[in-house]
Amino acid sequence: MQTHFTTAQLEDPDVRESEKILRACVHCGFCTATCPTYALLGDELDSPRGRIYLIKDMLETGRAPTAEVVKHVDRCLSCLSCMTTCPSGVNYMHLVDHARHHIAATFKRPLIDRVMRRALGLALPRPKLFRALMRAAGLAAPLAGLLPGRLGAALSLVPRRLPAPSPVDRPxxxxxxxxxxxxxxxxxxxxxxxxxxxxxxxxxxxxxxxxxxxxxxxxxxxxxxxxxxxxxxxxxxxxxxxxxxxxxxxxxxxxxxxxxxxxxxxxxxxxxxxxxxxxxxxxxxxxxxxxxxxxxxxxDEIGLLRPAVAVGRRVAYHSACSLQHGQRVRDQPKALLRAAGFVVVEPPEAHLCCGSAGTYNLLQPELATRLRDRKAAALESVSPDLVAAGNIGCLTQIAAGTALPVAHTVELLDWATGGPRPRSLPA
The missing domain is CATH 3.40.50 (Rossmann fold)
Structure with a gap:
């Protein structure tokens, strides 16, 4: 892709990195085939290739983006499926992160959007504050179905019972x-x-x-x-x-x-x-x-101990986007589950995001719910006893869309090698 950054712009290391990423893109469009939002919406601007054009123009001009540009960048899940598909090695992750920081610095969002984003950025990284807010939200959770948009979506994810703090989570x-x-x-x-x-x-x-x-x-x-x-x-x-x-x-x-x-x-x-x-x-x-x-x-490097419990349960493995696309860790979780005595089945469309994506299910609830329901249907189609995943966001999102028990992969490996049964699994 041809770029037109000025010499002064390229003195900024972030702009310099983004220009290198943009120049690697050859417009082939392979990324559109695996992009979740393009699969849902069919809009080129909601594909990685379309967003790359928008980001390029935004960064080259250096101006504040329009609300339309922000809408399409906001709709990106950062699932990074496009990076797995891309034959040219375009580092879309670094590019879209730069775009988000440029938007945050130059675009004035509506008040309710600013307040919600600020609240999420303040509360989620701080367990004590997040726990206090979750307890307060639990009081309003029964009203989730009556409230519109983001507020109702956020309350629908609040668990009925909040676990007590664990003694292991201290130095x-x-x-x-x-x-x-x-x-x-x-x-x-x-x-x-x-x-x-x-x-x-x-x-x-x-x-x-x-x-x-x-x-x-x-x-x-x-x-x-x-x-x-x-x-x-x-x-x-x-x-x-x-x-x-x-x-x-x-x-x-x-x-x-x-x-x-x-x-x-x-x-x-x-x-x-x-x-x-x-x-x-x-x-x-x-x-x-x-x-x-x-x-x-x-x-996997150490080698799993011989299973202490005969489990034999049929597990639908959900490969979290950040694991399969972000870290390129794909085979180890499934191999370990099999070694632990589980029957591992893979759902169709395993490359597609479940819609959690950090705070995406809170900020883009309509699209996130459509992706969640599509993922839940895919998981249920292989008739598993339970679902396993390696990311807390995915577990929370999927559990809200299916009656199947969900558990972290590490909980199942712990159980199989002598630990307690995961609390989410029925006896």
């Missing part, structure tokens, strides 16, 4: 069972601590059972993805993680930094790029990014 070290083979840090996350703390508990049990000493590092928390993809500044969260994990690396070494929410994992693996121009953090951030592993990657 500490969990000793390995038997001889220590690895020392790893676990990203505790943010929203997951509130919505499903049992995922971190299962992860720690599974890893310690497999010879890992697990460190929950002081100072580590939200990965920064939620705010970053809202066009807000997520670097403070990312910086805190780099500092906390670097401290652990210097103190006792780390063999891996384990992430059990795939959306977070995609972001942590990108810390090297995020801090590429920071003279202080560029090197340690690159080290952190290189150590980051999805939990299934690490367990």
């Amino acid at each position: 500490q070290v969990f000793a390995s069972e038997g001889a220590k083979a690895r020392r790893v840090a676990l990203l505790g996350g943010c929203a997951q601590q509130v919505l499903a703390p049992e995922i971190n508990e299962a992860t720690i049990r599974l890893l310690t059972r497999h010879g890992c000493e697990v460190v929950v590092a002081a100072g580590a928390g939200c990965c920064g993805a939620l705010t970053h993809h809202l066009g807000q500044d997520g670097q403070a969260f990312a910086r805190a993680n780099v500092v906390a994990w670097t401290r652990e690396i210097e103190r006792g070494g780390l063999d891996a930094i384990v992430v059990n929410a795939s959306g977070c994992g995609t972001t942590v693996k990108d810390y090297g790029f995020l801090f590429r121009n920071d003279p202080t953090l560029a090197a340690p951030a690159a080290v952190v990014a290189a150590l980051a592993r999805d939990v299934t990657e690490l367990v």
Whole structure:
């Protein structure tokens, strides 16, 4: 793609990176075939190729975008399916993130939109605040069906019962069972601590059972993805993680930094790029990014213990977009589930997003609901006993669209190798 940035514009490292990405695009349109919003709407401007044209024009002019441009960029899920399909290696993830930050800096959204985005960026990364807001929202949840648009959609996702905070989600070290083979840090996350703390508990049990000493590092928390993809500044969260994990690396070494929410994992693996121009953090951030592993990657490297429980259940595996497209982790989760004694079945349209996509199901509820229902129908079509996924957002979204039990992949692996039955599964 030909570009027309000025020399002055190209002095900005973000513009320089975006120009390189734009020049890699050859307009082939392969991306349209796998884009969820194009599949739903059939509008070229709601495809990656169409958005690339809009972003190019917006960045080249340097002006505030129109409301129409913002609408089409906002509709992007950042599922990154286009990156899997693209034969030219276009890094759409970095391009659309730059576009969102440009929009945030130059476009004045309607008041209700600004308030909601600010509230999401403030609350979701902070577990204590998020928990308090969820409890308050629970009082209004019965009214979800009566309220329009985003508010009703948000309340419909509030769980009927909020789990108690877990004691594992504070700085500490969990000793390995038997001889220590690895020392790893676990990203505790943010929203997951509130919505499903049992995922971190299962992860720690599974890893310690497999010879890992697990460190929950002081100072580590939200990965920064939620705010970053809202066009807000997520670097403070990312910086805190780099500092906390670097401290652990210097103190006792780390063999891996384990992430059990795939959306977070995609972001942590990108810390090297995020801090590429920071003279202080560029090197340690690159080290952190290189150590980051999805939990299934690490367990696959270690080798799963012989199952202790005969499960034999039929599992429809939902491959989270951030795992299959963002991290290119596709085979390990399914192989581990099979090794644990589950019968793994894959649904049709496995490449398409479920509609969760961070805060997408809150900000674009109509499209998110259509994608959720399409995903639920695909999962149900293979007649499973339950659904497994590796991302808290996907689990929450899918559970709202089907009566099938849903569980994190790590909960099932923990159960099969001696841990408790996941609380979402019937006896």
